Structure formats: C-alpha cells, structure tokens
Amino acid sequence: MTKYIFHIGTNLHLAFAEVVSVYGLKSIKGYQRDYLLVELNFEFTQSHLDKLGSVIEVYQVLSEPSYLDENLIADDLSSHSFESKVLFGVSSNFLDGKHKLDVLKRVKKNVKFSCRFLESITAASIKSGGALNVKTFVYGFFEFLNVKYFARLSAIQDIDSYSRRDFGKPYRSAKLGMLPPKLSQVMLNLAGGKSVYDPFCGTGTILIEAILAGKKAKGSDLQTVNIEGTKSNLQWLVDNFQYHFGGNPPKLNLEKNVFEADATKMKSTYLTGVDCIVTEGFLGAPKRGTEYDKELESEIVELGELYYLFLKALAKVNSLAGFTVVLTLPVFKGSKPKDPKNFFIENLVEKLPALGYSVSALVPSNDFGIKAKESVLYKRNDQKVFRQVYRLTHRGK
Numbered sequence: 572m573t574k575y576i577f578h579i580g581t582n583l584h585l586a587f588a589e590v591v592s593v594y595g596l597k598s599i600k601g602y603q604r605d606y607l608l609v610e611l612n613f614e615f616t617q618s619h620l621d622k623l624g625s626v627i628e629v630y631q632v633l634s635e636p637s638y639l640d641e642n643l644i645a646d647d648l649s650s651h652s653f654e655s656k657v658l659f660g661v662s663s664n665f666l667d668g669k670h671k672l673d674v675l676k677r678v679k680k681n682v683k684f685s686c687r688f689l690e691s692i693t694a695a696s697i698k699s700g701g702a703l704n705v706k707t708f709v710y711g712f713f714e715f716l717n718v719k720y721f722a723r724l725s726a727i728q729d730i731d732s733y734s735r736r737d738f739g740k741p742y743r744s745a746k747l748g749m750l751p752p753k754l755s756q757v758m759l760n761l762a763g764g765k766s767v768y769d770p771f772c773g774t775g776t777i778l779i780e781a782i783l784a785g786k787k788a789k790g791s792d793l794q795t796v797n798i799e800g801t802k803s804n805l806q807w808l809v810d811n812f813q814y815h816f817g818g819n820p821p822k823l824n825l826e827k828n829v830f831e832a833d834a835t836k837m838k839s840t841y842l843t844g845v846d847c848i849v850t851e852g853f854l855g856a857p858k859r860g861t862e863y864d865k866e867l868e869s870e871i872v873e874l875g876e877l878y879y880l881f882l883k884a885l886a887k888v889n890s891l892a893g894f895t896v897v898l899t900l901p902v903f904k905g906s907k908p909k910d911p912k913n914f915f916i917e918n919l920v921e922k923l924p925a926l927g928y929s930v931s932a933l934v935p936s937n938d939f940g941i942k943a944k945e946s947v948l949y950k951r952n953d954q955k956v957f958r959q960v961y962r963l964t965h966r967g968k
C-alpha cells in the first residue's frame with residue numbers, strides 16, 4: 572500500500588464524490604484543508620491523474636516523521652545528482668506562506684549545490700510538456716489528525732491539454748453552455764461504466780472525455796448542427812491527441828454512434844451496448860443576467876418537464892437493472908441583488924421513484940466532517956446558470 576496526498580480543486584464535495592467513486596471510500600484516510608490522504612494498492616501515475624477531473628496535484632508520501640523540517644527536503648534533494656540548477660518548492664496544509672518561505676531559505680543554506688526555490692507553486696513553473704520537469708522537486712509538509720507526512724509531488728494536472736480540449740476543438744458554441752472538460756470527467760467517473768451515451772450531446776464534450784478515458788461513446792442531439800459539430804470534434808480529437816492513445820486511436824464509427832434524436836422519444840436501439848448515461852441536458856435560453864425572477868421561474872418549470880419526459884422515456888425502454896444516469900440539472904441565479912435566489916427544478920426528484928429511479932448519494936457519510944450529500948452543486952460566480960449534479964440508478968423492469 573502507498574499513501575498519496577491529493578490536492579483537490581475548489582469543490583470539495585465533487586472531489587470527494589469523484590475520489591470515492593473511483594477508489595472507494597475506504598481508500599480515503601484523511602481530509603484537511605484542500606487535501607485528501609488516500610491509500611492505494613498500486614502506483615499512482617500521471618496517467619491516473621489525467622483521468623480525474625477534480626484533483627489538481629498528487630503527492631506521494633515518502634515518510635511519516637515526528638518532525639517536518641528543512642533537513643528532510645535537503646536530504647532528499649541531495650540524494651539526486653544534478654548537472655545543472657535545480658528548482659524546489661514546498662506545499663503544506665498547515666504552514667502559512669511565511670513559514671514555508673523560512674523552510675525554503677533554510678534548505679538553500681543547507682545544501683551544497685546550486686539551487687533556486689519557488690515561493691509559489693504554479694503548474695507553469697514546474698512543468699515541461701504534460702509532465703513534471705525532472706529538475707523540479709516540490710515537497711509537501713502535511714498533517715492529518717496530528718500525524719505528519721513528508722511527501723513529494725508525483726503528478727500534476729495537465730492544464731494545457733484541458734485548454735486544448737476546451738478551446739481548440741473546431742465546433743464550439745457559447746449558446747450551449749460549454750460544459751468544462753473537468754466536470755465531464757468527474758461525471759464520467761461518478762457513473763463508472765465502460766460504454767457511455769449522451770442523449771443531449773451538444774458539441775460532444777462528454778463524448779470527448781469518455782473517449783480519452785478509453786470508454787466507448789455514443790451521442791445524440793435534437794439539432795443537426797450539433798450532430799455535425801460533434802462529429803467534427805470527435806474526428807479532431809482522434810487526429811490531434813495521438814499521444815493520448817499511444818498510437819492506437821479508437822475506431823469512431825461516427826455515422827452509427829452520433830445521430831439526431833429527441834431524448835424524450837428514447838428508443839431501445841439507442842441504448843444497445845451502452846451501460847450508462849452521462850449527460851448535461853438542455854440549460855434553457857442563454858441568460859443575460861437581467862431576466863426577471865418570474866421569467867426564470869417559469870423557464871425552470873418548463874425545463875423540469877423536459878427532464879421528466881426524458882427520464883420517463885428512458886425508464887420505458889431501459890430494462891437494465893442497476894443502469895446509471897449521471898446528469899446535471901440547471902440552476903438559475905436570480906438577478907435581484909438585494910434578494911439573491913437560485914431557481915432549481917423542483918418536484919422532479921420526488922417523481923423519480925415512480926419511474927423506477929433512485930438517487931444514489933454522491934457524498935456518503937464519512938468520518939472526515941464532510942457533509943453527506945445526495946447531489947452536488949457546481950458553480951462559478953461569473954456564471955448565470957449553475958449545474959446540480961445527480962446520479963440516478965434504475966432498478967430495472
């Protein structure tokens with residue numbers, strides 16, 4: 572067993588849900604200020620991190636000393652041989668900036684070779700290409716439940732690849748809402764499954780992430796323009812991300828796997844060979860931020876009807892017990908500054924049991940003080956539409 576420390580992004584609940592879904596609740600041994608202590612029975616590498624949407628960096632634990640001091644860093648640095656200048660830094664879940672700087676200065680004094688320290692750790696400063704720079708060492712001083720951990724950074728999120736996926740694809744549409752690739756990855760991980768269907772595929776973001784994760788992917792949408800756009804995006808993926816596929820790109824069969832269809836008129840053929848649905852459904856008309864609350868309220872009711880019809884149609888054709896649906900439901904941010912209110916689709920969750928679905932909680936109860944949650948809100952403050960992530964399981968017919 573090896574211990575790792577996962578630095579998680581801004582959404583604790585989503586990150587916790589993702590790590591639990593992929594590695595199991597038992598793998599998590601601690602949580603303290605943006606970091607999870609995780610124990611795994613395999614070597615966690617960059618390619619594992621590349622499949623997680625909510626983890627920014629991963630540190631491998633080197634020791635559990637009684638004291639965390641500069642000698643640990645100096646000794647580890649000295650055990651590597653260098654021909655040219657080395658860079659080093661330190662992260663922590665209990666030291667503040669001033670104390671980290673003191674540690675770094677003392678390390679520099681202690682070692683006999685030429686080196687430079689990084690006051691702040693940014694991906695750009697420590698990476699070369701998609702991986703860590705071989706001459707950069709970022710250490711971690713961590714504490715979980717009064718136990719101290721000395722760790723070294725072993726994998727970091729490939730932000731360049733995310734922005735290429737996000738901004739580089741040929742067909743994009745601000746009107747459709749631009750689901751972030753990282754959230755798509757989290758949703759795919761919440762679902763599990765090897766073969767995914769997105770019945771509201773839009774520009775194909777979820778399908779792109781599914782294919783990169785080595786899954787089979789199928790998608791449909793009501794609009795021809797989105798179907799054509801998704802096809803060109805998937806072809807672009809296969810043509811431009813060769814290194815992700817290690818010279819063995821997947822066969823897409825676009826004519827068969829990306830097709831025009833109304834999600835509220837689901838057919839059993841759409842689900843052939845599929846073991847889960849992962850989707851961001853329709854978010855409504857693009858928002859200016861000046862809509863009256865009344866307008867938002869009536870639009871959210873209409874959207875609720877669309878989601879209900881989709882889930883009802885799916886339940887009719889789906890005969891697979893345990894079939895999983897991970898979906899986001901839109902949440903509108905009200906525009907009254909004095910009375911800020913979010914508009915949710917109400918009453919949908921209550922209608923689900925009658926259709927054969929149960930909500931499978933995303934954040935299980937745990938010993939880390941993290942609130943258990945059925946669903947998790949994903950939001951950025953500059954957005955006018957947020958997304959509530961749900962995981963449903965169908966009991967079969």
Ligand SMILES: C[S@@+](CC[C@H](N)C(=O)[O-])C[C@H]1O[C@@H](n2cnc3c(N)ncnc32)[C@H](O)[C@@H]1O
Nearest residue numbers: 747750771773774776792793833834851852853
């Ligand atoms: C928010 S977008 C999805 C965006 C997508 N996740 C992406 O990354 O581009 C919702 C999509 O649902 C489609 N849509 C709306 N109503 C539909 C229906 N009844 N059946 C199928 N697709 C529908 C829209 O055309 C739109 O492309």
